[in-house]
Amino acid sequence: MSIGVHIDKAAKLGSSNLVKPVTQYTKSGRINIAYQVFGSGPIDLVYIPGWVSNIDWMWACPELVNFLQELGKIARVILFDKRGTGLSDRVVELSTLEERMDDIRAVMDAVDSEKAVLFGHSEGGSVSALFAATYPNRVISLITFGIFAKRRFTPEYPWAPTDEERQIVYDMIGNNWGSGKMNLESLAPSKRNDKVFMDWLANYFRSGASPSAAMVLTKMNTEVDIIDILGSIKVPTLIMQRRNDIDVKIEEGRFIASRIEGARFVEFSGSDHLFWVGNTKEILDEMKAFILNVKPKRNYEERLFTIVSGEFRSPSQIQAYNIEPIKEVVEQYRGKILRSKKNTFVATFEGPSKAVHCSVDLTEFIRYMEAELAIFIHIREIPVEEIHIECSEAEQFVQAMLSVTKAGQIQLTQTVKNLLSGAGFNFSTPKVMINPVTKAPISLVAIIDEEGSEKSLFSDNKNREYPKNDSLLESVLHCIDRYLGEESFGVESLCKEIGLSERQLQRKLKAITNKSPIQLISSVRLYRAKELLLNTGSNITEIAFQTGFSSSSYFSKRFKQEFGYSPTVYVEKFRSQLA
Secondary structure (H helix, E strand, C coil): CCHHHHHHHHHHHHCCCCCCCCCEEEEECCEEEEEEEECCCCEEEEEECCCCCCCCHHHHCHHHHHHHHHHHCCEEEEEECCCCCCCCCCCCCCCCHHHHHHHHHHHHHHCCCCCEEEEEECHHHHHHHHHHHHCHHHEEEEEEECCCCECCCECCECCCCCHHHHHHHHHHHHHHCCCCCCCHHHCCHHHCCCHHHHHHHHHHHHHHCCHHHHHHHHHHHHCCECHHHHHHCCCCEEEEEECCCCCCCHHHHHHHHHHCCCCEEEEECCCCCCCCCCCHHHHHHHHHHHHHHCCCCCCCCEEEEEEEEEEECCHHHHHHCCHHHHHHHHHHCCCEEEEECCCEEEEEECCHHHHHHHHHHHHHHHHCCCCCEEEEEEEEEEECCCCCCCCHHHHHHHHHHHHCCCCCCEEEEHHHHHCCCCCCCEECCCEEEECCCCCCEEEEEEEECCCCCCHHHCCCCCCCCCCCCCCHHHHHHHHHHHCCCCCCCCHHHHHHHHCCCHHHHHHHHHHHHCCCHHHHHHHHHHHHHHHHHHHCCCCHHHHHHHCCCCCHHHHHHHHHHHHCCCHHHHHHHHHHHHC
Protein backbone atom coordinates (compact mmCIF):
# COMPACT_ATOMS: atom_id res chain seq x y z
CA MET A 1 0.00 0.00 0.00
CA SER A 2 1.37 3.43 -0.90
CA ILE A 3 1.91 6.11 1.72
CA GLY A 4 -0.78 8.31 0.18
CA VAL A 5 -3.40 5.51 0.25
CA HIS A 6 -2.42 4.60 3.82
CA ILE A 7 -2.90 8.21 4.97
CA ASP A 8 -6.25 8.63 3.17
CA LYS A 9 -7.61 5.38 4.64
CA ALA A 10 -6.48 6.32 8.13
CA ALA A 11 -8.17 9.71 7.83
CA LYS A 12 -11.46 8.05 6.86
CA LEU A 13 -11.13 5.61 9.78
CA GLY A 14 -10.88 8.56 12.17
CA SER A 15 -14.22 9.96 11.00
CA SER A 16 -16.90 9.03 8.53
CA ASN A 17 -17.38 12.72 7.74
CA LEU A 18 -13.81 13.99 7.53
CA VAL A 19 -11.29 13.20 4.82
CA LYS A 20 -7.78 14.54 4.47
CA PRO A 21 -7.89 18.16 3.26
CA VAL A 22 -6.09 19.21 0.11
CA THR A 23 -2.55 20.40 0.77
CA GLN A 24 -1.96 23.93 -0.53
CA TYR A 25 1.08 26.20 -0.60
CA THR A 26 1.77 29.85 0.08
CA LYS A 27 4.98 31.88 0.05
CA SER A 28 6.68 33.11 3.19
CA GLY A 29 9.33 35.29 1.59
CA ARG A 30 10.72 32.91 -1.03
CA ILE A 31 9.94 29.72 0.89
CA ASN A 32 6.88 27.59 0.10
CA ILE A 33 4.84 26.77 3.21
CA ALA A 34 2.45 23.80 3.05
CA TYR A 35 -0.93 24.19 4.74
CA GLN A 36 -4.38 22.58 4.99
CA VAL A 37 -7.76 24.00 6.01
CA PHE A 38 -10.84 22.17 7.27
CA GLY A 39 -13.75 22.60 9.69
CA SER A 40 -17.00 24.51 9.78
CA GLY A 41 -16.76 26.62 12.92
CA PRO A 42 -17.25 30.41 12.92
CA ILE A 43 -13.74 31.31 14.12
CA ASP A 44 -10.27 30.40 12.93
CA LEU A 45 -7.80 28.23 14.86
CA VAL A 46 -4.18 27.84 13.76
CA TYR A 47 -2.41 24.74 15.08
CA ILE A 48 1.32 25.29 15.55
CA PRO A 49 2.99 21.88 16.05
CA GLY A 50 6.16 21.32 18.01
CA TRP A 51 9.64 20.32 16.79
CA VAL A 52 8.89 18.68 13.41
CA SER A 53 5.65 17.82 11.63
CA ASN A 54 4.13 16.49 8.44
CA ILE A 55 0.54 17.60 7.85
CA ASP A 56 -0.17 14.67 5.52
CA TRP A 57 1.06 12.10 8.07
CA MET A 58 -1.17 13.67 10.74
CA TRP A 59 -4.07 12.04 8.90
CA ALA A 60 -2.56 8.56 9.30
CA CYS A 61 -3.20 8.63 13.06
CA PRO A 62 -6.85 7.98 14.02
CA GLU A 63 -6.35 9.47 17.49
CA LEU A 64 -5.08 12.75 16.05
CA VAL A 65 -7.74 12.75 13.33
CA ASN A 66 -10.47 12.41 15.97
CA PHE A 67 -9.01 15.29 17.99
CA LEU A 68 -8.81 17.50 14.91
CA GLN A 69 -12.35 16.57 13.92
CA GLU A 70 -13.66 17.79 17.27
CA LEU A 71 -11.85 21.11 16.86
CA GLY A 72 -13.28 21.37 13.34
CA LYS A 73 -16.79 21.39 14.79
CA ILE A 74 -16.22 24.74 16.50
CA ALA A 75 -13.56 26.35 14.30
CA ARG A 76 -12.07 26.56 10.85
CA VAL A 77 -8.78 24.73 11.58
CA ILE A 78 -5.57 25.70 9.80
CA LEU A 79 -2.61 23.29 9.79
CA PHE A 80 0.86 23.97 8.39
CA ASP A 81 4.45 22.68 8.34
CA LYS A 82 7.09 25.24 9.24
CA ARG A 83 9.89 25.84 6.73
CA GLY A 84 12.44 23.04 6.57
CA THR A 85 9.99 20.38 7.77
CA GLY A 86 7.22 18.18 6.44
CA LEU A 87 5.76 19.22 3.11
CA SER A 88 7.12 22.78 3.23
CA ASP A 89 10.28 23.68 1.34
CA ARG A 90 13.38 22.10 2.84
CA VAL A 91 15.68 24.55 1.13
CA VAL A 92 16.64 25.46 4.70
CA GLU A 93 16.79 23.00 7.58
CA LEU A 94 16.13 25.37 10.47
CA SER A 95 14.21 28.52 11.17
CA THR A 96 14.36 31.25 13.76
CA LEU A 97 11.38 32.06 15.98
CA GLU A 98 10.94 35.19 13.89
CA GLU A 99 10.84 33.27 10.60
CA ARG A 100 8.33 30.90 12.13
CA MET A 101 6.16 33.91 13.00
CA ASP A 102 6.46 35.01 9.36
CA ASP A 103 5.26 31.54 8.31
CA ILE A 104 2.20 31.82 10.60
CA ARG A 105 1.33 35.24 9.18
CA ALA A 106 1.81 34.00 5.60
CA VAL A 107 -0.58 31.10 6.12
CA MET A 108 -3.17 33.29 7.87
CA ASP A 109 -2.96 35.79 5.01
CA ALA A 110 -3.33 33.00 2.43
CA VAL A 111 -6.66 31.89 3.92
CA ASP A 112 -7.88 35.45 4.65
CA SER A 113 -7.72 34.93 8.40
CA GLU A 114 -7.63 38.35 10.04
CA LYS A 115 -7.61 36.94 13.58
CA ALA A 116 -7.25 33.42 14.94
CA VAL A 117 -6.94 31.32 18.05
CA LEU A 118 -3.35 30.08 18.25
CA PHE A 119 -2.97 26.51 19.54
CA GLY A 120 0.71 25.72 20.13
CA HIS A 121 2.11 22.38 21.25
CA SER A 122 5.51 22.05 22.95
CA GLU A 123 8.04 24.13 20.95
CA GLY A 124 5.09 25.43 18.91
CA GLY A 125 3.81 26.99 22.12
CA SER A 126 6.96 29.07 22.43
CA VAL A 127 6.58 30.67 19.00
CA SER A 128 2.82 31.07 19.58
CA ALA A 129 3.57 33.02 22.76
CA LEU A 130 6.01 35.31 20.93
CA PHE A 131 3.50 35.81 18.09
CA ALA A 132 0.77 36.76 20.59
CA ALA A 133 3.05 39.38 22.15
CA THR A 134 4.23 40.72 18.78
CA TYR A 135 0.95 40.64 16.82
CA PRO A 136 -1.81 40.79 19.49
CA ASN A 137 -4.31 42.27 17.06
CA ARG A 138 -4.16 39.12 14.96
CA VAL A 139 -4.77 36.79 17.92
CA ILE A 140 -8.18 35.98 19.43
CA SER A 141 -6.65 33.90 22.20
CA LEU A 142 -3.59 31.76 22.95
CA ILE A 143 -3.82 28.07 23.90
CA THR A 144 -0.78 25.93 24.63
CA PHE A 145 -0.14 22.35 25.66
CA GLY A 146 3.17 21.09 27.07
CA ILE A 147 4.90 24.44 26.54
CA PHE A 148 8.38 25.37 27.78
CA ALA A 149 9.96 28.80 28.23
CA LYS A 150 13.54 27.61 27.78
CA ARG A 151 15.33 24.34 27.14
CA ARG A 152 18.52 24.70 29.17
CA PHE A 153 18.89 24.35 32.93
CA THR A 154 19.58 27.50 34.93
CA PRO A 155 19.08 28.18 38.65
CA GLU A 156 16.08 30.42 37.92
CA TYR A 157 14.55 27.76 35.62
CA PRO A 158 15.68 24.44 37.16
CA TRP A 159 13.14 22.23 35.36
CA ALA A 160 14.80 22.47 31.94
CA PRO A 161 17.20 19.68 30.85
CA THR A 162 20.87 19.94 31.73
CA ASP A 163 23.46 20.01 28.94
CA GLU A 164 24.21 16.34 29.70
CA GLU A 165 20.54 15.43 29.30
CA ARG A 166 20.33 17.35 26.03
CA GLN A 167 23.41 15.50 24.77
CA ILE A 168 21.54 12.22 25.27
CA VAL A 169 18.83 13.57 22.95
CA TYR A 170 21.45 14.64 20.38
CA ASP A 171 23.00 11.16 20.48
CA MET A 172 19.60 9.54 20.03
CA ILE A 173 18.92 11.62 16.91
CA GLY A 174 22.42 11.10 15.53
CA ASN A 175 22.43 7.34 16.06
CA ASN A 176 18.80 6.23 15.76
CA TRP A 177 16.80 8.66 13.63
CA GLY A 178 16.66 6.23 10.72
CA SER A 179 16.20 3.07 12.77
CA GLY A 180 13.06 3.94 14.67
CA LYS A 181 14.74 3.42 18.08
CA MET A 182 14.17 6.98 19.22
CA ASN A 183 12.78 6.45 22.74
CA LEU A 184 9.48 7.93 21.61
CA GLU A 185 7.67 6.08 24.41
CA SER A 186 8.60 8.99 26.68
CA LEU A 187 6.32 11.25 24.63
CA ALA A 188 3.32 8.92 24.92
CA PRO A 189 3.78 6.44 27.81
CA SER A 190 0.12 5.38 27.61
CA LYS A 191 0.80 4.13 24.06
CA ARG A 192 4.12 2.39 24.68
CA ASN A 193 2.59 -1.05 23.99
CA ASP A 194 0.59 0.08 20.96
CA LYS A 195 2.91 -0.95 18.11
CA VAL A 196 0.73 0.61 15.39
CA PHE A 197 0.77 3.98 17.12
CA MET A 198 4.49 3.90 17.93
CA ASP A 199 5.31 2.95 14.33
CA TRP A 200 3.19 5.85 13.11
CA LEU A 201 4.93 8.26 15.50
CA ALA A 202 8.39 7.18 14.28
CA ASN A 203 7.26 7.59 10.65
CA TYR A 204 5.69 10.96 11.45
CA PHE A 205 8.95 12.35 12.81
CA ARG A 206 11.13 10.82 10.08
CA SER A 207 8.81 12.18 7.37
CA GLY A 208 8.90 15.57 9.09
CA ALA A 209 12.65 16.17 8.95
CA SER A 210 15.95 14.67 7.85
CA PRO A 211 18.37 13.53 10.58
CA SER A 212 20.52 16.64 10.12
CA ALA A 213 17.49 18.94 10.21
CA ALA A 214 16.17 17.22 13.34
CA MET A 215 19.56 17.71 14.97
CA VAL A 216 19.91 21.42 14.19
CA LEU A 217 16.30 22.10 15.19
CA THR A 218 16.88 20.36 18.51
CA LYS A 219 20.09 22.30 19.14
CA MET A 220 18.32 25.53 18.19
CA ASN A 221 15.54 24.76 20.68
CA THR A 222 18.20 24.38 23.37
CA GLU A 223 18.97 28.10 22.95
CA VAL A 224 15.32 29.28 22.99
CA ASP A 225 14.37 31.50 25.94
CA ILE A 226 11.07 33.42 25.96
CA ILE A 227 10.91 34.14 29.70
CA ASP A 228 11.39 37.90 29.36
CA ILE A 229 8.56 38.37 26.86
CA LEU A 230 5.87 36.43 28.77
CA GLY A 231 4.75 39.56 30.60
CA SER A 232 4.06 41.22 27.23
CA ILE A 233 1.31 38.71 26.37
CA LYS A 234 -2.06 40.42 26.85
CA VAL A 235 -4.42 38.16 24.87
CA PRO A 236 -6.66 35.66 26.74
CA THR A 237 -4.43 32.66 27.47
CA LEU A 238 -5.01 29.01 28.38
CA ILE A 239 -1.96 26.97 29.47
CA MET A 240 -2.48 23.18 29.70
CA GLN A 241 -0.09 20.55 31.02
CA ARG A 242 -0.15 16.96 32.22
CA ARG A 243 1.02 16.50 35.77
CA ASN A 244 3.58 13.76 35.13
CA ASP A 245 4.82 14.79 31.67
CA ILE A 246 8.42 13.55 31.44
CA ASP A 247 9.43 15.75 28.52
CA VAL A 248 8.19 19.10 29.87
CA LYS A 249 7.73 19.38 33.64
CA ILE A 250 4.47 20.56 35.20
CA GLU A 251 6.42 23.31 37.01
CA GLU A 252 7.26 24.84 33.63
CA GLY A 253 3.60 25.33 32.81
CA ARG A 254 2.93 26.82 36.24
CA PHE A 255 5.90 29.18 35.86
CA ILE A 256 4.77 30.38 32.41
CA ALA A 257 1.15 30.88 33.49
CA SER A 258 2.29 32.92 36.50
CA ARG A 259 4.14 35.33 34.17
CA ILE A 260 1.16 36.00 31.85
CA GLU A 261 -1.45 38.35 33.23
CA GLY A 262 -4.83 36.65 33.61
CA ALA A 263 -3.66 33.31 32.16
CA ARG A 264 -5.72 30.24 33.02
CA PHE A 265 -3.60 27.21 33.96
CA VAL A 266 -5.12 23.72 33.87
CA GLU A 267 -3.38 20.55 35.06
CA PHE A 268 -4.46 17.15 33.80
CA SER A 269 -3.61 13.72 35.15
CA GLY A 270 -1.34 11.50 33.10
CA SER A 271 2.19 11.51 31.69
CA ASP A 272 1.68 11.86 27.92
CA HIS A 273 3.37 14.85 26.28
CA LEU A 274 1.18 14.43 23.19
CA PHE A 275 -2.23 16.03 23.66
CA TRP A 276 -4.06 13.66 21.27
CA VAL A 277 -3.57 10.52 23.37
CA GLY A 278 -4.69 9.71 26.92
CA ASN A 279 -7.49 11.74 28.51
CA THR A 280 -8.24 13.70 25.35
CA LYS A 281 -11.91 14.35 26.16
CA GLU A 282 -10.96 16.43 29.20
CA ILE A 283 -8.52 18.45 27.11
CA LEU A 284 -11.04 19.01 24.32
CA ASP A 285 -13.75 20.04 26.78
CA GLU A 286 -11.41 22.59 28.36
CA MET A 287 -10.37 23.95 24.95
CA LYS A 288 -13.93 24.20 23.65
CA ALA A 289 -15.18 25.99 26.75
CA PHE A 290 -12.29 28.45 26.61
CA ILE A 291 -12.61 29.13 22.86
CA LEU A 292 -16.38 29.61 22.95
CA ASN A 293 -16.45 31.80 26.06
CA VAL A 294 -13.53 34.13 25.38
CA LYS A 295 -14.44 37.74 24.68
CA PRO A 296 -11.32 39.17 23.01
CA LYS A 297 -10.50 42.87 22.96
CA ARG A 298 -11.23 44.57 19.67
CA ASN A 299 -7.76 46.13 19.52
CA TYR A 300 -4.64 46.22 21.67
CA GLU A 301 -2.96 49.58 22.03
CA GLU A 302 0.53 48.19 22.63
CA ARG A 303 2.64 45.39 21.18
CA LEU A 304 6.18 44.12 21.34
CA PHE A 305 8.75 45.89 19.14
CA THR A 306 12.50 45.55 18.74
CA ILE A 307 14.06 49.00 18.98
CA VAL A 308 17.34 50.01 17.33
CA SER A 309 19.04 53.20 18.58
CA GLY A 310 21.98 54.48 16.55
CA GLU A 311 24.51 57.21 17.31
CA PHE A 312 27.15 58.61 14.93
CA ARG A 313 30.63 58.90 16.39
CA SER A 314 32.46 60.94 13.73
CA PRO A 315 31.61 64.61 14.34
CA SER A 316 33.36 65.81 11.18
CA GLN A 317 30.93 63.77 9.10
CA ILE A 318 27.74 64.77 10.87
CA GLN A 319 27.05 67.73 8.61
CA ALA A 320 26.80 65.33 5.66
CA TYR A 321 24.46 62.98 7.52
CA ASN A 322 21.20 62.32 5.66
CA ILE A 323 18.43 60.16 7.13
CA GLU A 324 17.11 59.04 3.73
CA PRO A 325 19.78 56.37 2.99
CA ILE A 326 19.35 55.07 6.56
CA LYS A 327 15.58 55.00 6.12
CA GLU A 328 15.93 53.09 2.86
CA VAL A 329 18.02 50.34 4.48
CA VAL A 330 15.68 50.17 7.51
CA GLU A 331 12.60 49.79 5.31
CA GLN A 332 14.21 46.88 3.44
CA TYR A 333 14.01 45.02 6.76
CA ARG A 334 10.36 46.05 7.33
CA GLY A 335 11.51 48.58 9.91
CA LYS A 336 10.35 52.14 10.54
CA ILE A 337 12.34 55.24 11.51
CA LEU A 338 10.64 56.78 14.55
CA ARG A 339 12.79 59.85 14.86
CA SER A 340 16.15 61.26 13.88
CA LYS A 341 18.26 64.09 15.26
CA LYS A 342 21.60 65.54 14.27
CA ASN A 343 23.64 62.49 15.26
CA THR A 344 21.11 59.88 16.38
CA PHE A 345 18.14 57.90 15.10
CA VAL A 346 15.65 55.40 16.51
CA ALA A 347 13.95 52.65 14.46
CA THR A 348 11.51 49.87 15.29
CA PHE A 349 11.32 46.34 13.84
CA GLU A 350 8.85 43.48 14.06
CA GLY A 351 11.48 41.12 15.44
CA PRO A 352 15.07 40.86 16.71
CA SER A 353 16.56 39.05 13.71
CA LYS A 354 15.49 41.74 11.24
CA ALA A 355 16.74 44.41 13.64
CA VAL A 356 20.19 42.86 14.02
CA HIS A 357 20.64 42.03 10.33
CA CYS A 358 19.69 45.61 9.49
CA SER A 359 22.10 46.93 12.13
CA VAL A 360 24.97 44.94 10.62
CA ASP A 361 24.26 46.45 7.20
CA LEU A 362 23.83 49.96 8.60
CA THR A 363 27.14 49.79 10.48
CA GLU A 364 28.88 48.60 7.34
CA PHE A 365 27.14 51.22 5.19
CA ILE A 366 28.12 54.09 7.49
CA ARG A 367 31.71 52.86 7.82
CA TYR A 368 32.17 53.18 4.05
CA MET A 369 30.96 56.76 4.35
CA GLU A 370 34.01 57.17 6.58
CA ALA A 371 31.91 57.54 9.71
CA GLU A 372 31.28 55.25 12.68
CA LEU A 373 27.98 54.10 14.13
CA ALA A 374 27.28 52.74 17.61
CA ILE A 375 24.07 50.72 17.89
CA PHE A 376 22.08 49.55 20.91
CA ILE A 377 19.15 47.13 20.50
CA HIS A 378 16.45 46.30 23.05
CA ILE A 379 12.88 45.01 23.02
CA ARG A 380 9.82 46.44 24.76
CA GLU A 381 6.11 47.18 24.42
CA ILE A 382 5.24 50.48 22.80
CA PRO A 383 1.99 51.89 21.34
CA VAL A 384 0.84 50.44 18.02
CA GLU A 385 -0.66 53.71 16.78
CA GLU A 386 1.26 56.97 16.74
CA ILE A 387 4.40 55.06 17.72
CA HIS A 388 6.60 57.09 19.96
CA ILE A 389 9.07 56.50 22.77
CA GLU A 390 9.72 60.13 23.61
CA CYS A 391 9.60 59.74 27.38
CA SER A 392 12.35 60.77 29.73
CA GLU A 393 12.84 57.32 31.24
CA ALA A 394 13.20 55.63 27.83
CA GLU A 395 15.60 58.37 26.69
CA GLN A 396 17.65 58.04 29.85
CA PHE A 397 17.91 54.27 29.46
CA VAL A 398 18.91 54.36 25.78
CA GLN A 399 21.48 57.11 26.30
CA ALA A 400 23.05 55.20 29.17
CA MET A 401 23.32 52.06 27.06
CA LEU A 402 24.75 53.95 24.08
CA SER A 403 27.33 55.54 26.37
CA VAL A 404 28.83 52.06 26.97
CA THR A 405 28.59 51.05 23.29
CA LYS A 406 31.76 51.60 21.28
CA ALA A 407 31.96 53.05 17.78
CA GLY A 408 31.36 50.29 15.22
CA GLN A 409 29.78 48.06 17.87
CA ILE A 410 26.31 46.49 17.92
CA GLN A 411 25.24 45.86 21.49
CA LEU A 412 21.99 44.25 22.59
CA THR A 413 20.21 43.09 25.70
CA GLN A 414 20.23 39.45 26.75
CA THR A 415 16.47 39.40 26.11
CA VAL A 416 17.06 40.19 22.43
CA LYS A 417 19.89 37.66 22.21
CA ASN A 418 17.62 34.93 23.67
CA LEU A 419 15.24 35.34 20.71
CA LEU A 420 17.97 35.02 18.05
CA SER A 421 18.48 31.26 18.17
CA GLY A 422 19.22 30.02 14.65
CA ALA A 423 19.87 33.52 13.26
CA GLY A 424 23.57 32.84 12.61
CA PHE A 425 25.14 35.36 14.98
CA ASN A 426 27.95 35.00 17.49
CA PHE A 427 27.96 36.93 20.74
CA SER A 428 30.48 38.23 23.23
CA THR A 429 30.50 37.13 26.86
CA PRO A 430 27.65 38.93 28.66
CA LYS A 431 28.49 41.92 30.81
CA VAL A 432 26.20 43.22 33.53
CA MET A 433 25.25 46.90 33.76
CA ILE A 434 22.84 48.76 36.01
CA ASN A 435 19.66 50.04 34.40
CA PRO A 436 19.68 53.76 35.29
CA VAL A 437 15.87 53.85 35.36
CA THR A 438 14.99 50.73 37.36
CA LYS A 439 18.37 50.35 39.12
CA ALA A 440 18.14 46.64 38.30
CA PRO A 441 21.04 44.74 36.66
CA ILE A 442 20.82 44.30 32.89
CA SER A 443 22.91 41.88 30.82
CA LEU A 444 24.39 43.10 27.51
CA VAL A 445 26.15 41.23 24.69
CA ALA A 446 27.83 42.41 21.48
CA ILE A 447 27.71 40.90 17.99
CA ILE A 448 31.11 39.36 17.11
CA ASP A 449 32.56 37.16 14.37
CA GLU A 450 33.60 33.54 14.92
CA GLU A 451 37.11 34.61 16.02
CA GLY A 452 35.63 36.87 18.68
CA SER A 453 36.32 40.17 16.92
CA GLU A 454 33.77 42.93 16.52
CA LYS A 455 35.61 44.94 13.86
CA SER A 456 36.14 42.03 11.44
CA LEU A 457 32.47 41.11 11.57
CA PHE A 458 31.79 43.29 8.56
CA SER A 459 32.75 42.73 4.94
CA ASP A 460 35.68 44.58 3.40
CA ASN A 461 33.99 44.60 -0.01
CA LYS A 462 33.25 48.24 -0.83
CA ASN A 463 31.31 47.17 -3.91
CA ARG A 464 28.76 45.30 -1.88
CA GLU A 465 25.14 45.87 -2.86
CA TYR A 466 22.98 46.72 0.13
CA PRO A 467 19.91 44.65 0.91
CA LYS A 468 17.01 44.35 -1.42
CA ASN A 469 15.33 41.84 0.93
CA ASP A 470 14.78 41.65 4.66
CA SER A 471 17.52 39.10 5.43
CA LEU A 472 20.71 37.65 4.00
CA LEU A 473 18.87 34.42 3.22
CA GLU A 474 16.16 36.24 1.27
CA SER A 475 18.87 38.11 -0.68
CA VAL A 476 20.67 34.85 -1.47
CA LEU A 477 17.45 33.12 -2.57
CA HIS A 478 16.54 36.13 -4.72
CA CYS A 479 19.96 35.99 -6.37
CA ILE A 480 19.76 32.23 -7.06
CA ASP A 481 16.28 32.66 -8.53
CA ARG A 482 17.54 35.45 -10.80
CA TYR A 483 20.20 33.17 -12.31
CA LEU A 484 18.18 29.96 -11.99
CA GLY A 485 18.54 28.90 -15.63
CA GLU A 486 22.29 29.55 -15.85
CA GLU A 487 24.11 26.26 -15.37
CA SER A 488 27.43 28.07 -14.78
CA PHE A 489 26.05 30.02 -11.82
CA GLY A 490 27.83 28.72 -8.73
CA VAL A 491 29.36 29.73 -5.42
CA GLU A 492 31.88 32.15 -6.94
CA SER A 493 29.14 33.99 -8.85
CA LEU A 494 26.91 34.05 -5.78
CA CYS A 495 29.67 35.56 -3.62
CA LYS A 496 30.23 38.34 -6.18
CA GLU A 497 26.52 39.14 -6.36
CA ILE A 498 26.04 39.18 -2.58
CA GLY A 499 29.31 40.97 -1.85
CA LEU A 500 30.78 38.48 0.62
CA SER A 501 33.90 36.35 0.51
CA GLU A 502 33.40 32.61 0.01
CA ARG A 503 34.48 32.01 3.60
CA GLN A 504 32.01 34.57 4.95
CA LEU A 505 29.14 33.23 2.85
CA GLN A 506 29.96 29.64 3.81
CA ARG A 507 29.94 30.49 7.52
CA LYS A 508 26.79 32.63 7.41
CA LEU A 509 24.71 30.21 5.30
CA LYS A 510 25.80 27.20 7.34
CA ALA A 511 24.70 29.02 10.48
CA ILE A 512 21.26 30.06 9.17
CA THR A 513 20.36 27.15 6.85
CA ASN A 514 22.62 24.24 7.89
CA LYS A 515 23.66 24.01 4.24
CA SER A 516 26.74 25.05 2.31
CA PRO A 517 26.30 27.54 -0.56
CA ILE A 518 26.59 24.79 -3.19
CA GLN A 519 24.00 22.65 -1.34
CA LEU A 520 21.66 25.62 -1.08
CA ILE A 521 21.96 26.43 -4.81
CA SER A 522 21.18 22.80 -5.65
CA SER A 523 18.17 22.70 -3.28
CA VAL A 524 16.71 25.91 -4.69
CA ARG A 525 17.04 24.58 -8.26
CA LEU A 526 15.26 21.34 -7.33
CA TYR A 527 12.45 22.96 -5.37
CA ARG A 528 11.81 25.48 -8.13
CA ALA A 529 11.77 22.56 -10.59
CA LYS A 530 9.15 20.84 -8.44
CA GLU A 531 6.99 23.99 -8.57
CA LEU A 532 7.28 24.13 -12.36
CA LEU A 533 6.42 20.44 -12.71
CA LEU A 534 3.23 20.82 -10.69
CA ASN A 535 2.10 24.19 -12.01
CA THR A 536 3.08 24.37 -15.68
CA GLY A 537 2.66 22.24 -18.76
CA SER A 538 6.41 22.10 -19.47
CA ASN A 539 8.04 18.72 -19.96
CA ILE A 540 10.95 17.37 -17.89
CA THR A 541 13.65 18.39 -20.38
CA GLU A 542 12.33 21.96 -20.56
CA ILE A 543 12.14 22.23 -16.77
CA ALA A 544 15.61 20.80 -16.32
CA PHE A 545 16.96 23.46 -18.67
CA GLN A 546 14.95 26.24 -16.99
CA THR A 547 16.43 25.35 -13.59
CA GLY A 548 20.09 25.10 -14.63
CA PHE A 549 20.46 21.41 -15.51
CA SER A 550 21.88 20.71 -18.97
CA SER A 551 21.20 16.96 -18.65
CA SER A 552 17.63 15.75 -18.07
CA SER A 553 18.89 12.36 -16.86
CA TYR A 554 21.10 13.99 -14.22
CA PHE A 555 18.20 16.25 -13.27
CA SER A 556 15.92 13.21 -12.81
CA LYS A 557 18.57 11.49 -10.68
CA ARG A 558 19.00 14.52 -8.39
CA PHE A 559 15.22 15.05 -8.21
CA LYS A 560 14.71 11.46 -7.01
CA GLN A 561 17.47 11.88 -4.41
CA GLU A 562 15.75 15.00 -3.05
CA PHE A 563 12.09 13.93 -3.17
CA GLY A 564 12.13 10.13 -3.23
CA TYR A 565 10.49 9.79 -6.65
CA SER A 566 11.43 10.49 -10.24
CA PRO A 567 9.84 13.63 -11.73
CA THR A 568 7.33 11.57 -13.74
CA VAL A 569 6.21 9.47 -10.78
CA TYR A 570 6.06 12.52 -8.51
CA VAL A 571 3.66 14.33 -10.86
CA GLU A 572 1.51 11.20 -11.28
CA LYS A 573 1.19 10.80 -7.50
CA PHE A 574 0.33 14.47 -7.06
CA ARG A 575 -2.40 14.33 -9.72
CA SER A 576 -3.86 11.09 -8.31
CA GLN A 577 -4.27 12.76 -4.90
CA LEU A 578 -6.22 15.62 -6.49
CA ALA A 579 -8.48 13.28 -8.42
